[in-house]
Amino acid sequence: MNSLVIGGTCFMAAGALTGFGLLAGGLKKLGKLERFQKYVGTLGTHTYCNLEQLSQAVNKPVKFVKKDVRKMIDSGWFRQGHMDAQETCLITSNETYQQYTQTQKALEKKKKEEELRQEQMQRSRENMPPEVQEVLDKGNEYLKKIHESNDAIPGVEISVKISRMELIVEKIFERAQKHPEIIPDLKKMMDYYLPMTVKLLDAYEEMDTQPVQGENIQSSKREIEDTLDTLNQAFEKLLDSVFQDTAWDVSTDISVLHTLLAQEGLTEDDFARMKNDK
Numbered sequence: 001m002n003s004l005v006i007g008g009t010c011f012m013a014a015g016a017l018t019g020f021g022l023l024a025g026g027l028k029k030l031g032k033l034e035r036f037q038k039y040v041g042t043l044g045t046h047t048y049c050n051l052e053q054l055s056q057a058v059n060k061p062v063k064f065v066k067k068d069v070r071k072m073i074d075s076g077w078f079r080q081g082h083m084d085a086q087e088t089c090l091i092t093s094n095e096t097y098q099q100y101t102q103t104q105k106a107l108e109k110k111k112k113e114e115e116l117r118q119e120q121m122q123r124s125r126e127n128m129p130p131e132v133q134e135v136l137d138k139g140n141e142y143l144k145k146i147h148e149s150n151d152a153i154p155g156v157e158i159s160v161k162i163s164r165m166e167l168i169v170e171k172i173f174e175r176a177q178k179h180p181e182i183i184p185d186l187k188k189m190m191d192y193y194l195p196m197t198v199k200l201l202d203a204y205e206e207m208d209t210q211p212v213q214g215e216n217i218q219s220s221k222r223e224i225e226d227t228l229d230t231l232n233q234a235f236e237k238l239l240d241s242v243f244q245d246t247a248w249d250v251s252t253d254i255s256v257l258h259t260l261l262a263q264e265g266l267t268e269d270d271f272a273r274m275k276n277d278k
Contacts, residue, residue, distance in 0.1 A: 047093035132180040139173045142194040149201035161228040168235040175242050182242045200224050
């Protein structure tokens with residue numbers, strides 16, 4: 001009798017444990033389903049979402065969400081699910097993921113090209129005469145100050161003017177690094193134009209921060225903006241002039257090419273005559 005009671009009790013206990021196990025498993029799956037629905041709701045019409053946003057949606061740590069989403073992708077809950085390389089973003093479209101990978105490849109290529117350019121510039125600097133390097137270093141300092149002013153001044157129109165100036169001046173110094181013989185042509189820019197530019201931008205930045213923009217301040221700011229246009233025109237002409245030798249070389253090469261083509265009877269007029277003869 002006792003053995004029957006004990007056996008029946010054990011059987012009931014085992015059944016209870018099994019029931020608890022099924023219940024726990026069901027609740028776990030239910031919780032997972034609820035999180036999935038919240039993930040989908042957070043995505044909305046988008047095909048990508050930051051894990052930080054998903055973390056806030058389910059009130060779970062990012063580390064938990066990362067593992068949770070990864071399991072859902074592996075289980076096929078997100079049929080076109082992917083994680084980005086840094087595992088900070090969920091992507092739910094093959095097309096979006098392909099665009100992402102292409103962009104990453106382009107960025108990686110650009111990064112390598114920039115590293116190569118920096119290495120080449122460094123090697124070029126090492127073989128450069130000290131006086132040339134001094135000019136380039138000074139020029140880079142001016143560029144840095146102009147860029148800092150651009151960041152500090154919020155106006156859109158003046159920002160466009162300053163960005164244009166940065167680009168032109170940077171190209172001038174790139175040219176000077178490759179062709180140090182043009183350094184003497186940059187004397188006026190180095191001694192006057194760039195120092196004056198930095199001084200004007202500093203003044204503009206200071207006036208722009210004033211809480212009351214009176215007529216004197218507004219007038220001075222407009223005058224500086226107009227002066228930046230004049231400086232950009234001057235820098236553009238300077239950039240054009242430092243490419244003068246190259247322009248001559250190109251013109252000479254083209255002239256020789258036309259002559260050779262004409263001698264071989266391969267110019268446009270010759271083609272027209274050949275067509276008419278047929």
